[in-house]
Amino acid sequence: MNTAALAAMGAIVLVAVVSALVGAYGVRRRATSDFLVASRTSGTAAHAGAISGEYLSAASFLGIAGLVLKEGVDALWYPVGFTAGYLALLLFIAAPLRRSGAYTPSDFAEARLGSAYLRRVCTVFVLVLGWLYVLPQLQGAGLTIATVTGLPQWVGVVAAGVVIAVTVAFGGLRSITLVQAFQYWLKLTALALPAVIALMFFLGADRTFDRPAPPQFSAPTTVDVATDVVLQTAAPVQVSAVGTVDGVPVDGPLTWQAGAHTVQRGTTLEFDAGAPVPVVAGSPVQDAGWLTPFASGGGHGLLAVYSLILATFLGTMGLPHVLGRFYTNPDGRAARRSAVVALGMLGAFYLLVTLLGALSRLYTPQLLVSGETDAAVLLLPTGVLGHGWAGTILGGIVAAGAWSAFLSTSSGLLTSVAGVLSTDVLRGRARDIRIATLLAGSVPILLALVVTRLDFSESVALVFAVAASTFCPLLVLGVWWRGLTARGASWGIIVGGTVAVGAVTASLAGAGDGGLLGVLLHRPAVVSVPLAFLTMIVVSRATARERPADTDQVLLRLHAPERLGLSKDTPEQRPARTVD
Template identity: 65%
Template sequence: MSLTAIASLVAIVLVAVVSAVIGSIAHRTRLTSDFLVASRTVPSRLNAGAISGEYLSAASFLGIAGLILVEGVDGLWYAVGYTAGYLLLLLFVAAPLRRSGAYTVPDFADARLASPALRRVCAAVVIVICWLYLLPQLQGAGLTLGIVTGLPDWIGSAGAGVIVLATVAFGGMRSVTFVQAFQYWFKLTALAVPAVIGLAIWFGDDHTFARDEPPEFREPTTVSVTTPVTLDVRLSVDVTARGTVDGVPVDGPLRWVAGSSHDIAPGTELGFAAGEPVPVTSGAPTDDESWLRPFAGSGDHQLLGTYSLILATFLGTMGLPHVLGRFYTNSDGRAARRSAVVVLAMLGGFYILVTLLGALSRVYTPQLLVTGRSDAAVLLLPTAILGSGLLGALVAGLVAAGAWAAFLSTASGLLVSLASVVSTDVLPGKGRMTRKFPLATVLAGLPPTVVALVPTGLNFAEAVALVFAVAASTFCPLLVLGIWWRGLTDVGAIVGVLVGGITSAAAVVAALAGLDTAFLGPAAGWVEVLLYRPAIVSVPLAFATMIAASLLTRERRPEDAGQVMLRLHAPERLGLMRDRLDDRT
């Protein structure tokens, strides 16, 4: 095992151990409120660190840098959307949601509309969203361990699953809060160190992106293709291939002419000499100058896909159960708003570093443009810049441990939300939470852990964007209308959540399954875009359905709707808030 692999493995183990120690020190979970909302006593700044820790996931740590490496400025929409979503959450949801006195989204739905059927629907949607979101976190852990150590990816996925299950089962929200706050600052450090070193070296290289040429291999490079890719060639390139190219077995030198495209089969090895131009995966910008311009790729309907992505990321944050759960832990609505403001600053600093690493990766790890495994950019960058010596190995270990901190913190928050819903809405009876919560954690966490052992092939940022689309199409309409519109009814809420959920989830399943749209002919282009970016259809449809169905069922409007609305919007010092703990044993 190489020095880099040893350093990375040691660093990953250390961050897992330190996280477990912090969680055990903070372990004081005796009551229901300890497990679910940390007794609503989390200070604003600590809560902001915990929110940032669990929100900045595999999509943020690995996926966005990889997208910027491939797509350039178009990849920035992910970072912008993930951050701006918190601004909308701050403006429309944070404080009223805290005043609802709820623990979970189903709790809020019950407090607002008193419908057991709606509560069951919301519980099911929470499970779907959290499972879909957990999947890329656990697979990201496997990818990281596989890249830095050479071990099979499934070992990392299984290990991360076990660690998260143990942390959440025995500590609940109180322990997870302190762990996630630590993990935010650790992974920020893990990005800042290679970013500062990389920028210093990049300025010394005097490299510029303002040129009408593709990136170049800085040294002789052999690339192993593990998934089918189509490569676009901007300038003529000499390559030594062993495997299958354009459906033909080859074993020797080839010359790809400028403007050509080539299909590469899995298992093929491609060798490039130093200074050769880099072919890129089909649809990505082929030269550095176009990489700096919006919509420079060759894909169809890019504007449609971007608008749909913006809608999903801007509104999806309001519907993520693990994010919403964090605002229940504040002491009051004012503290919830303060937490959201601090989170905006923390997210902004994090995404600046990720953007820098994505740009540096185009210079120092251009081979990822060939393989399509752009998620590995941040992990490979330290040794690409510093070499495989001691310093390079130490920085690579720091980055690998930071990536694991990202996976563990987000997965912990998701599992807390899952276990909260399972323990209160799925498991029968009103037994002690100290017994129900650990069992609920295991039941909720095992299915995604098992599924994560099978790779999906999606970029992590793209996979999470699909989950945002589901959240934006279900809980966002429910929360916005439930908080700001007195006319919402239980029937309207149920129908709207189901329509938005089925529409967006069907697109997610089709995308994950790699649905072939060739049979649609000329319509295949925009249909394929909507499969990966369904929010532009599913979100307006969910809002419209929820409003129309509520208007048609006015007689089902709760009699106490006015009192509930007053409770959501009145200052908490008036004493109108009713903690949902009163309804539990």
């Protein structure tokens, strides 16, 4: 293991140790309310930091920069959607959700509609969403370890999974609130430093992306192709290859004419300085096209964008770990304040990660060849500063920030999943929460070891589609429409969730690579979200007689200010049980 790898490993271990120490400081009283709602004692700034730290996942830290590197302006809807989702949550459900007194979406469903069956349906989808969302976090940890140290990816997957499960099991939400706030600022610093340095080098180089030419290798570059890939070139390219290219074994120099070329896994490609960069087929070949929407063509690009917007704008309010954060605010006003501050913190983060993605096209062009664009942020420091001590130190800081992204998001997700398992499957004791956390953590570890990885932002966008198709309609209609019934909510969640989960499964399996069907499988929200809302409304109207008798009283509690004394805090009404 070289010096850069040792520095990165040292930074990752340091993050884990400091996070553990901060978490240990956060454990004051060891009662059920500490584990579930952090005893509702966090201030606005700390709470907003925890929200931001938990929300900014592998998709945010690595995936968005990778998509910007590969797709250009077409990828900008991801950071816009992920940020605007919090605005929708702030406007529609943040304060009423806090006043409901519930902790999980299952609690809210039962409190609003009084149905044990609906609660079980919600529990199933909390588990599905939690595990689907943890999956790319663990895979991101594996990619980080493999990129910075050369170790197998499964080492990072297992290490991250074990650390997260143990931390949550013995700390609870009160502990990880402080940890996640600390990790937000670490992630922001890990992005700000390379962004400032890379921008200074970029401005000094007098380089522009607005030109009808492909990117170029600034130095002789060797690329190891790990998976079969189809590369596209806009101009002749001189390359030296060892492996299989266009179905023919080669060992020496080649001249690629403009067009598509198939490169099989295990092939090594060598490019001279100044050579045009081939890109994975489907991505913009020239820099000018990289700055132009839908430059790669395709007849359904606009439909895919609309579906992505729908999923990211509405999916945030359906994510269980995000919802759980608003239950921990002291009151509805604090929930709104936390959401507003979090919006600013998220905006600053996404500006930096988008800038890094754009600069990576200049300093890490080899990723456009290998297709491993998710590693752009990790490799940018050495791409700018080289492999000397400065690049090594900066690379270690970035690796530490990436590792904290996986830890913070996964810990929140596991807390949500464990909360549901402990209250709906086990007996709800603090000891049961520990058992549920270990059970909840084992499933995504196994999945991460066997499931083929998509781009991080792509896979998370699919999770957002499932959330937007299930809990978003339940919460919006449950908070704002008195006509919702338990049967309507159940059918809406089942229909919307089945369509979205089916599409996610088909996408992960590689079905529907092109055409309208491929777009709808890859971006199901444009179908599944309206279908879920429509199903809830139609079935609720058909079963209007089943509307709960206390609907008006419940809605009054959701919308009335706390000073009237109508809201309740379900977890705090239960006797605090001390952990054994």
